[in-house]
Amino acid sequence: MSDARLTDLEIRLAWQEDLLRTLEDTLHAQQTRVGELEAFCRQLAERLRALQDDQDASPDDGPPPHY
Incomplete structure (x- = not known):
């Protein structure tokens, strides 16, 4: 193998x-x-689940104002 070819392979x-x-x-x-x-x-995802749980657990604020 020639020196040039060996040098080329080393460079590659x-x-x-x-x-x-x-x-x-x-x-x-x-x-x-x-x-x-x-x-x-x-x-x-954990924060979203916690927010959903809080929303599901919160009681209604009572009847609407027109009652």
Whole structure:
């Protein structure tokens, strides 16, 4: 194998390793963000359920004013 071809392969490998590192970092950041968004959605769902429970449990304010 010629030196030029070997150098070309080494350069390609270096670029691929850099790309792989970048993709791994991006994937890790996205996975972290997805985890945060899932936690946020759970909190919102719990708050919504609590609001619905409060609304269902609240008594009527009495008869309408025209009675």
